[in-house]
Amino acid sequence: MARQRKITLNTDVLALVFEKLLACNTSPDSCRSLAAARLVCASWNDVILSHPALWRYIVVRDNGQLPRGALATLRGVLEQSGDCSLCVTLDFSGSQPISLASALVYSQLFTAISHHMQRIESLSVIFEHAEQARFLQHFDRPAPRLRALALKCPYSPHSLAQVQFTQLHSLELAFIGLSSILQAELASLSSLRTLVLVDTDFIWSELEEVFDRCPNLGELSIVGFNFLPGGVPIPAGELAKPLRRLCLDLSFMAYLDVGAFLGAFARLPLRYTAEVEIGRVFPVWHDEVFLAILETLFEHLPALDTLSVTLDDDAFQLDGSSLAVPGAVDRVPSRIRRTIKLPEGLPKTALRPTQSLIRATLATALFLPKPAFERLSLLRLPLSVWRDLPERIDGLLPSVVELNVIWDLRSFDKDVPPLPRLAALSTVRLLKPRTRQRMILTTDKVTRLLRQYRMAYKPVLALRGVEIIMLEHDLDRFVARIVIEQVF
Numbered sequence: 001m002a003r004q005r006k007i008t009l010n011t012d013v014l015a016l017v018f019e020k021l022l023a024c025n026t027s028p029d030s031c032r033s034l035a036a037a038r039l040v041c042a043s044w045n046d047v048i049l050s051h052p053a054l055w056r057y058i059v060v061r062d063n064g065q066l067p068r069g070a071l072a073t074l075r076g077v078l079e080q081s082g083d084c085s086l087c088v089t090l091d092f093s094g095s096q097p098i099s100l101a102s103a104l105v106y107s108q109l110f111t112a113i114s115h116h117m118q119r120i121e122s123l124s125v126i127f128e129h130a131e132q133a134r135f136l137q138h139f140d141r142p143a144p145r146l147r148a149l150a151l152k153c154p155y156s157p158h159s160l161a162q163v164q165f166t167q168l169h170s171l172e173l174a175f176i177g178l179s180s181i182l183q184a185e186l187a188s189l190s191s192l193r194t195l196v197l198v199d200t201d202f203i204w205s206e207l208e209e210v211f212d213r214c215p216n217l218g219e220l221s222i223v224g225f226n227f228l229p230g231g232v233p234i235p236a237g238e239l240a241k242p243l244r245r246l247c248l249d250l251s252f253m254a255y256l257d258v259g260a261f262l263g264a265f266a267r268l269p270l271r272y273t274a275e276v277e278i279g280r281v282f283p284v285w286h287d288e289v290f291l292a293i294l295e296t297l298f299e300h301l302p303a304l305d306t307l308s309v310t311l312d313d314d315a316f317q318l319d320g321s322s323l324a325v326p327g328a329v330d331r332v333p334s335r336i337r338r339t340i341k342l343p344e345g346l347p348k349t350a351l352r353p354t355q356s357l358i359r360a361t362l363a364t365a366l367f368l369p370k371p372a373f374e375r376l377s378l379l380r381l382p383l384s385v386w387r388d389l390p391e392r393i394d395g396l397l398p399s400v401v402e403l404n405v406i407w408d409l410r411s412f413d414k415d416v417p418p419l420p421r422l423a424a425l426s427t428v429r430l431l432k433p434r435t436r437q438r439m440i441l442t443t444d445k446v447t448r449l450l451r452q453y454r455m456a457y458k459p460v461l462a463l464r465g466v467e468i469i470m471l472e473h474d475l476d477r478f479v480a481r482i483v484i485e486q487v488f
Contacts, residue, residue, distance in 0.1 A: 015051040029059040052082030063094035071108050085121035085145050093126045110138040117143045124150040151176050174198035178206040194219040201226040204234045204264050211241045221247040227260035234263035241269040242331050249279025262292050270300035274333035280341045298365035301372035302332045308380035316340045316358050363388035380404035386417040404429045416448040425459050432465035443470040450478040
């Protein structure tokens with residue numbers, strides 16, 4: 001019997017493996033994540049205990065009762081971590097109301113961590129009760145390494161003005177109020193890149209101050225985009241603040257101030273944001289509000305060179321490339337994306353009114369046209385959108401040379417809308433929807449589509465993923481030639 005060869009890893013290599021395993025964990029916890037590995041053998045346990053970087057992930061949870069010995073464990077981990085940067089999570093989301101005994105334990109926990117504030121790189125604190133927020137005062141001290149901060153506390157009056165997080169890159173505030181950070185020194189937010197705000201309503205003046213105080217802000221998410229009646233009027237005009245990503249979700253129509261809501265939406269830097277995403281819990285069922293949202297989105301787009309539109313049961317999405325605008329190189333994004341996610345779990349019949357409103361509003365925006373669409377050279381649209389267009393739109397969209405048509409009609413649908421006659425059009429490309437593996441069309445449907453091009457202005461017809469059942473020369477009166485393209 002052949003002897004099995006024993007392979008022994010160098011201790012530094014083994015420590016790197018453990019570090020990688022921790023980093024790959026969605027919620028790393030040095031104590032829990034390494035517990036099983038420490039039981040494998042004495043040498044593994046020695047490696048883990050002797051490498052401080054493996055003890056940088058500290059998690060304390062109170063799911064109704066703090067674990068016995070939580071304070072001693074915390075102090076031990078803090079000591080094991082040496083001088084390494086720390087990632088600390090304090091989750092008290094399942095805790096009981098504060099008692100005399102628990103207040104003492106909480107105070108000791110926060111005090112122990114506060115002695116290492118200068119080492120904390122990431123800090124997440126979740127409170128269940130507003131009175132727990134008083135323990136945040138222990139953190140009112142310099143935190144030079146802090147890059148990510150997440151706080152969730154129901155309506156806490158506590159201010160973070162004394163926390164010195166001059167290198168903070170990511171901040172998430174849930175139900176704690178913007179005033180808690182806006183009292184801080186101006187330099188405290190100068191490095192902020194990502195901001196997530198969660199609340200039931202906001203004060204617009206505070207949101208606008210965020211744009212002023214965060215010159216390097218690139219991503220902004222607002223969950224609970226609501227404004228209570230009676231607030232200070234929202235200024236007109238769009239903010240010229242470049243962003244990489246803007247996400248909005250969750251509006252409560254029951255007490256929504258429609259005027260303030262639409263005013264705030266129009267005030268956002270939509271034209272200067274590369275990616276705008278509107279979540280599923282937004283007022284898509286309120287026709288008046290949703291129509292205004294769509295019109296504002298289309299109005300506040302940069303001038304586009306290309307535009308691609310997708311509309312299905314999951315989302316409505318615009319993708320495009322911008323035209324170069326003199327003097328606006330640093331502000332207008334080169335590529336844009338606008339996404340409106342449609343509600344989940346609804347039958348298709350319930351989604352049709354919303355999809356019809358989107359199609360009609362888009363058609364109007366394209367062929368009025370809105371300024372963003374006046375110089376389009378390439379347009380990609382679902383065929384169903386063309387039903388909302390007039391057959392003759394002479395003189396409009398004069399720069400469109402290529403038209404990509406997604407054949408999203410049902411197979412038994414014979415009501416094929418004709419494509420409008422565009423003066424510069426040279427290529428019409430028929431595409432199958434992503435949900436279809438194969439698309440076969442009859443000649444009569446294609447001739448209905450192209451009937452405006454009969455005997456004149458004949459474009460090239462390109463087929464990608466689409467087959468046409470036809471006789472030879474059936475389409476000669478409508479197209480210059482047919483090109484079969486491969487699907488990649």
